[in-house]
Amino acid sequence: MRKNSFLFGHIFVSASQPLYTKAYFHIFLMSAKSASKVGEKGFAKSDAAIDVSASFCGVKLRNPLVLASGIVDTTASSLIFAIENGAGAVTCKSISLEPRKGHGSPIIVTNESGMLNAVGLSNPGLASSIEEIKDAKKRLAAHKDKELRNARIIGNVFATSIEDFAKAAKEISKSGCEMLELNLSCPNVKDEFGEPFACNPAMAAELTKAVKKALKEANKDANNKINLPILVKLAPNVPDIAKIAKAVEAAGADGITAINTMPGMFLDLKTGKPILTNKSGGYSGPGLKPIAVKCIYDIYKAVKIPILGTGGVNTGKDAIELMMAGATAVGVGSAVYYRGISCFKKINNEIAEWMKENNVSSLKEIIGKAHK
Numbered sequence: 123m124r125k126n127s128f129l130f131g132h133i134f135v136s137a138s139q140p141l142y143t144k145a146y147f148h149i150f151l152m153s154a155k156s157a158s159k160v161g162e163k164g165f166a167k168s169d170a171a172i173d174v175s176a177s178f179c180g181v182k183l184r185n186p187l188v189l190a191s192g193i194v195d196t197t198a199s200s201l202i203f204a205i206e207n208g209a210g211a212v213t214c215k216s217i218s219l220e221p222r223k224g225h226g227s228p229i230i231v232t233n234e235s236g237m238l239n240a241v242g243l244s245n246p247g248l249a250s251s252i253e254e255i256k257d258a259k260k261r262l263a264a265h266k267d268k269e270l271r272n273a274r275i276i277g278n279v280f281a282t283s284i285e286d287f288a289k290a291a292k293e294i295s296k297s298g299c300e301m302l303e304l305n306l307s308c309p310n311v312k313d314e315f316g317e318p319f320a321c322n323p324a325m326a327a328e329l330t331k332a333v334k335k336a337l338k339e340a341n342k343d344a345n346n347k348i349n350l351p352i353l354v355k356l357a358p359n360v361p362d363i364a365k366i367a368k369a370v371e372a373a374g375a376d377g378i379t380a381i382n383t384m385p386g387m388f389l390d391l392k393t394g395k396p397i398l399t400n401k402s403g404g405y406s407g408p409g410l411k412p413i414a415v416k417c418i419y420d421i422y423k424a425v426k427i428p429i430l431g432t433g434g435v436n437t438g439k440d441a442i443e444l445m446m447a448g449a450t451a452v453g454v455g456s457a458v459y460y461r462g463i464s465c466f467k468k469i470n471n472e473i474a475e476w477m478k479e480n481n482v483s484s485l486k487e488i489i490g491k492a493h494k
């Protein structure tokens with residue numbers, strides 16, 4: 123069993139500071155300390171009549187907030203820590219068949235409206251991650267807080283070929299996770315131009331079909347005990363995200379996660395060079411929210427499957443906005459950096475307060491409101 127570790131413990135720098143002079147190793151230690159008393163269940167100030175539970179792809183969630191992929195490492199302790207701090211479900215950091223080292227520091231740079239990361243999909247590989255998920259499930263099943271025993275874990279895999287995606291999906295289905303997210307933002311090495319799966323509707327659909335087929339086989343091998351809904355995670359940097367969503371829905375996707383980070387770059391004005399070792403990275407946090415809202419809005423119009431809306435959610439009102447655009451559940455990533463790990467409890471409380479103030483008793487009343 124690995125010790126829990128949080129990604130934001132890596133070195134990162136602020137684009138508005140003298141570069142490379144500020145390295146923060148302790149953000150998550152601070153988060154851990156701020157895992158505070160914001161209502162033990164996360165809804166201290168809410169009215170009992172307010173229903174913040176959600177059902178996503180047939181899976182019941184005690185609240186709609188989902189820890190986004192990549193924010194904490196896939197260790198049982200990290201996943202449980204996020205659940206104890208109010209997450210309705212947690213997503214594992216993207217896992218590949220084999221271990222992967224990732225990029226050198228600095229891997230995260232912040233500015234006033236968001237953060238740019240180039241972690242490089244570092245992960246210990248599938249075998250070790252499956253053991254961590256199994257351990258998390260075991261520990262949650264015996265958790266002293268009964269409400270947490272059914273907290274959901276979403277696996278997340280990536281690969282550079284359709285065959286490896288299918289293999290990884292089949293393997294991780296044995297871990298006990300309740301849903302599986304496919305990170306389509308990596309390049310397909312078999313494509314002539316190495317285009318990411320998320321940018322091409324035909325490739326995204328072929329991949330979805332292959333994963334569904336692999337999971338059907340896994341289910342057969344397990345005497346029908348594995349019923350794993352798949353969420354296809356889409357990227358915002360495409361001309362028409364709804365087209366990709368439609369293609370993966372037709373190929374059998376059970377849900378869509380929208381969106382991943384937006385490609386970006388920060389330059390050091392003294393040297394004129396990119397700040398990140400990898401030069402470019404993925405932008406997330408508050409600056410990403412309007413992009414996420416538009417993507418979710420467009421996808422909602424195009425498909426019937428549910429959307430896990432992700433991108434720039436820092437407050438309860440942000441979460442409500444993504445739901446109004448069409449999200450059934452809401453991913454929370456960079457907010458863990460801005461507000462600490464207790465952001466889940468805080469955002470849940472803010473959602474409940476907003477509902478109370480606006481006479482809304484169930485989240486169902488606001489999902490897709492922008493379209494009505």
Ligand SMILES: Cc1cc2nc3c(=O)[nH]c(=O)nc-3n(C[C@H](O)[C@H](O)[C@H](O)COP(=O)(O)O)c2cc1C
Pocket residue numbers: 129190191192193215216230237239241243278305355381382383405406407408410432433434435453454455456457
């Ligand atoms: C440091 C960091 C690492 C991430 N790693 C992954 C990853 O491994 N897999 C993935 O699917 N998304 C990854 N993401 C993207 C997030 O899951 C999420 O889609 C994105 O950050 C937008 O949400 P946010 O604005 O709430 O952070 C990462 C994001 C950040 C900030």
